[in-house]
Amino acid sequence: MANATESIAFDTAARERQADRLGMWVFIASEALLFAAVILAYLVVRTHHGAAFAAGSKELSFGLGTTNTAVLLTSSLAMAIAETKVDERNGLRASRLLLAIAAGLGALFLAIKFAEYHDEYARGLVPLFGWPFTYGGADQRGVALFFDFYFAMTALHALHLVLGIVTIAGIALLWDRSGTATRRRRTTAVALYWHFVDVVWVFLYPLLYLINR
Amino acid sequence: MTETRSAIFTWLGLLLLLAVTAATSRFDLGWGNVTINFAIAVAKAALILIVFMRLKANAVVLRLAAATTILWVAIMYVLTFADYANR
C-alpha cells in the first residue's frame, strides 16, 4: 500500500508525491498572484486616500486582529508538525489529531473574524449593499473605500480558509479508508495550502490593522 | 523530533515578530511604521516558506517556483507604479 500511485502516469509513490509538491507550488504561485493583484489595487487606492485609510484602520479592532494572527500562526505550527508526524512509522494517529487541531484553530479564526464583522456592522461601518454607512469623521468617501477593501480582502482570505477546513475535514473522513501513501500525499498537499493562506494573512494584518500614517 | 523542535522554535519566532510589529504600531514613527511592518511581514513570510513549507529541504524546482512568483509580483507592482508615480 505504501507504494500505490494515484495516477497511472507514475511508477512510484515517492515520485508522485514529489510531483504533488510541485503541483501545489505552482497552484500557490497562481493563488499568490490573485492576492497580489487585490493588494495592488488596495495600494493604488491607498496612495489616493492615505489619511482616510489610516483613519479607517483605527476603527478596526486591534486586539482581535492581533489575536487572530496569533491563532493562525499557531494553526500553522500544528499543521507543520502534522506533516512531520505523517512520515513517522507510528505518527499517523498523531498526524490526524494535529490536522484536526489546525482546522479547529482555523474555525476559531473565522469565529473571531465573524465577531469583528458583526461589530462593524452594528457600528454602521459596512458600505456595502446600500447599508447605512455612519462613519462620522472626515473624508467619509475615502474611509468607505478602506472598508470596501477591508471586507473584500478579508472575505477572500476567509473563503480560502473555509476551503482549507473543508479539505482537512475530507481528508480526515477518508483517513481510515486510504493507504499510507495517500495519507502522506494529501497531508503534504493540504499543509502547503494551509501555510500559504497563513502567509496571505501575515501581509493583510499590517496592511489593514496597523496603519498609522 | 528535530523537525518538530525547529517547527516550535519557528513558531516562537513568529509570535515574537508579531509582538514587535504590534507593539511598534502603537507609536507614531511616521514612515518607520510602514518600514517595520513591511520588513516584519516579509520576515514572517520567509520563516513560514522556508521552515513550515520546507523550501529548505526540498527540490530546487520548488524554490524556483517561489522565486518566479516573487519576480512576477514585482513586475506587476513596478510597472503599475511606473504609471501612478509619474502622473
Added chain:
Amino acid sequence: MTARAIQPHSYLGEDWGIAAWLTSTDHKRIAWLYFVAITAFFFLGGSMAVLIRAELVTPAGDLVSDDNYNRIFTIHGVVMVWFFLIPSVPATLGNFLLPLMIGARDLAFPRLNLASWYVFVGGSLFTLFAILMGGIDTGWTFYTPLSTMFANGWVTTAIAGVVIVGFSSIMTGINFIVTTHTLRAKGLTWFRLPIFVWTLYATSLILVLATPVLAAVLVLLALDRVAGIGIFDPALGGDPLLYQHLFWFYSHPAVYIMILPGMGVVSEVIPCFARRPLFGYTTVALATIAIAVFGFLVWGHHMFVSGQSAYAGLVFSLLSYCVAVPSAIKVFNWSLTLRKGEISFEAPMLYALCFMALFTFGGLSGLFLAALAVDVHLTDTYFVVAHFHYIMVGGMVTAYMAGLHFWWPKITGRMYPELPSQIAASILFVGFNLTFFPQFILGFLGMPRRYHAYPAEFQIWNDLSSAGALLLAVGYAMPLFYLGWSIFRGAPAPDNPWGATGLEWQTSSPPPAGNFAQTPVVDRPPYDYELPEGLE
C-alpha cells in the same frame, strides 16, 4: 522503471457509451471532449462575426440596432477569446500530445484534467445563459466605468463564466507544468524536447501566472455591481484606470497564450515537410520562454491614450518593441529551415506556410501600434482590429488547423482526404486576406471600431471585407465536413504517415490506452530528419 502491462487496444476502441466518455481520465479522450466543446464555441462566435460583417455591408445601420450590434460583437469577442482561442491548442492538441511527445502514460493529474473540462463547461453555461438572456454590451474587455455604472445587461453572470473558465485554464496549466517536469522519458532532456512541448510549457506558465489576476479584477468588478464597492468608480473616489492595468496584465499575456502553441505546431510541421532539422533549435526554445516573459512587460501599450502617464507610455512602448525580437527570431528560423529543404505541400504544410505569412503581417503591424505617436492616430480603429485578427485568426486558428491535419491520422487512425484539405487551406488564405487587409486601410483612413453605421466613403473597403468573410466561412466550414467524414470513411492511417520524428509517431495510430506498449527511451536530438531512420 517497471513498465505496466498495457493492453494493445486503441483508446478509441474500448467503450463507446456516453458515460464512458464523460468519466474517462484518459488524456486522449479528454482532448476529444475539448474538441467538441471548442468547435461548438468556434461556430457560435463565427456566426456572430457573420452578423457583424452582414451589418457592415451598407453604411446605414439597417440590419440590427446599435444596441444589438454592441451585444453581437461582445458575444463574438468573449466567446472567441475565452471559449475558443485560450483553450484551443493547449486543451485539445496539447492534451492529446503532451504525454505522447514525452513518452508518458498520461498527464501527471488525470482526474484534475477531467475536472478542468467540467469546470470549463460549467463556466461556459453561465456565459451562455447571459447571452441567451439578452447578452451584454460592454465589449469583451468589460472596461470600467462602462461595465460597472452604465451597462445594463447580465454582466455579472457573464464574467462569472469567464472567471470559472479561468480556473479550468489554471488547472490545465498546473497539469502541463508538472507533467513536463516529472514525466519525461529516460534520456529526454530539456533540450531534446520538441518545440511544441516548450511552447505548451511557456503557455502554461502564462496561464498560471496571469489568469488569477484576471480573476481578481473581475471579482472586484462583480463586487462593484453586486455590493456597490466603489473601487473603480471615480464618483466614489475609486480609479477606473486601475481596472485597465490589471485587466491588461492578464490580457496582453493572454495573446501569447493564444499564439505560442500555434508557433509550437508550426515548428513541428515545417521541419517534417521540408525534411530538414529545425534551424536553430536552441534559439527557438529560448525565444519561446523569452516571449512568455516579455509578454508580461508590455501591457501598458493598450493604454497609451487612456490618461496613463506619458513616461510609463514611453517605457511600455520600448518594451513592446523588445517583444518583437524573439518573435522575429522564430520567423527567421522557420524560413531558414525551409531553405534547401525537400518541401512538399500536404495540407498541414500549406496551413503552416499560411501561418508564417499571416503571423508576419500581424506582427509587423503590431510595431506600428507599439509606436506611441502612431498609436494615438490608430487607437480603436479598424487597424487594431485587423492587427489582432492577423495574429489570432490568421496566426492561431491557421496553426490550429495545421496541427489538426498533421496529427489527425494519429488522433483518429484515419487519413483526412488530401485534395479537399488543400483547397480549404487555399480558400482560407485568400478569404482571410480579403477580409482583414481592407480593415488595415479602413483603420488608417480613420474608421473607428464598434460602430454599426459608417460614412459612405468607407463602403468599398467594408464590402470587400464582408465578401472575404463569406469566403473565410467556407474555408472554415469545409474541414468540419471532410474531417467528420474521414473519421468513419477515411483510409486507415499507418503509425507514421509523414515519416516524422517525435515519440508520438512511434506508437500505433490511434495509440493504445496507456500510450506506449513499452516505455520509450530517447537517445537523440529532436528533428533528426537527415538520419535514414527518420525517412523510413
